[in-house]
Amino acid sequence: MIRVGLIGCGFISGLHLDAYERLRAAGRNVEVAGVADVRGNLAAAMGRKYAIDNVETDYRHLLDDSSIRAVDVCAPSPAHREIAVAAAEAGKHVFLEKPIALNLDDADAIICACERAGVTLMVGQSHRFEAVNQEVKCMVDSGEIGTPWYASSTIVEGYFWPGAWEAWQINPEQSGGNLVQNGVHEIDFYCGLFEEVPTRIFVRGRRLGSSHLDTFDYWHMVLSFESGRTALSTYSYSIVPPDAAFRAIYVLGSEGEGRYDSTSNGTLWRSAGATNAATLEPQQFYLELGAFLESVEAGTVPVVTPSQARLALELALVAERSARSGEPIDLPERSYG
């Protein structure tokens, strides 16, 4: 049995708790043993909803509980270092929501603390667990479309972060900016898809919701790879109307292509002489947390390695800089691993 303490009871924690329930229902030996949030009302509400008795306002009380083997940190990014290091020092395995931290110093401190304590550290780069992205990865790895040369992903939504002007996500000091907060997903996905690190990043950002925003609620990012590959990522919140949504991915290879969009009833159209369809269901947090639990149980390196999470942050910081400067930024060539 892996007893988990969940720290931070904002929006994303609900998706995690839903996933734990699904994991339990699927026979996984896991239990959420307590939740904590400095905002006691949020923690209490989460406890009531998921029938969790142990509700705390100080996460350290969860760390003091020796029956808890792992913590799931859903707290805002600025709190990651303090919580993750404390958890590691308490001998807890650590699952951290993305990004790993807001700067590389903090990321390194977290990684070192977990290594020293001999505990598992996994960061929630959840996009690589999305069903369609996993299907695309399988398609590329199988060689079905030959050498992949171009990929484009599109996420445009009417969503806006809760909290209005007080939302921590629109405060770059709290979130690192939207390229750090959400660009980190796309960067991680493309590095993994191509198993290559981009050598140039260019981003254009816009403030669609209000010109007074301190972060870009729209951006598109061009990732250039030394091999000649190109990835284009387009990401937008604040689309009108609020419930509008369109998601798409397209991969072009030397021998075929794959194409998905959110109007295609969960079908990834693949054409390498033939057209196949795969039904895709949303299950990213289920798969992601399942992978974390597996690595804790087996004592193996998690599928999202700490160095991959650090790389995603490093590149996301570069992307944020490109968006703010309007300039492409070159990066050294290095291997992905």
Added chain:
Amino acid sequence: MGSERIPMVVTGPGPESAEEEDDLFGHHHLEVVGILRTATSPEGRFWRRDVPLFSCLAEARRVPGLQALWMTEPDVALAVEALAAGVGVMMPAPCQASPDELEVLSTSGPGKLLIAHRRHSPMLVQARRLILSGEYGLPWVMQLHVITPGASSSTKRERTFVEAIDALCFVSGLEVSSVYARTGPQNILVGSLDLTRGGCATVSVATSPVTDLRGGGLRRLVLAGSQGLLVLEEDRPLLSVRASEAPTVSRVGGGAAGRWVSRGLLDELAAASACDPEGAATGRRILRSLATLHAALHSAMTASAEDAVISLMPVP
């Protein structure tokens, strides 16, 4: 426009298809009176009609009332000669032309210059109509993919890019102010565009190895405006996404978009050649799209980060 058909000469290797040739020879207001074969326009794939052959423009101009020249490949020198003689010209985008040649082309006349574009494609006609309706508000950001199946060539890539830039400007009413670009294998050209009035867009052009026209490639426009989100896809069911209502799915076009385009261009050439002082001639506008192409290719080739974003000349 009167009932008499306007005499027109065709030149170049030939149209893309037999259907396109049928349109050329069967237009209501244009009459193909001959084929001009020059050193750069050898015998073509589909030129098979029983019409006179001319070896130079001067010879072709002996046809009484010749007013139009249709090129299936660009020939700047021939176009300038025809325009100076008062003959209207339709030519594909001359992507290889130098800035000086483009300048000469843009100031040549009195004939009207029409450079091929895709504004008559069902997707773009639909997009323009919807944007002008105001239903989607002011265009904010756009994404255009033109991944075409079939043979790959840099000429095709560049022409497609120019047409894509023109398409975005046509749909949005905005102009490109700067571009960052990346090229890659399979004639990939990805452009990130700054647009006037704070807009921005991406254009992705490439060739798909999937040769089935209906199944391969991607021709899709995503436009987010201040009032709504518009997603249009050519050759597949088109979707207008407005989540506040039930999404509506409709198919427009229903055939090869290229035929709609060539028919529209023929109509434009007929109008420009007949009497319309402006015609629907888009020469100068497409020349600006060519400038965007040149900036994009320069950006893609430039090693230094500082030079990769290039400001363009003001809107003509």
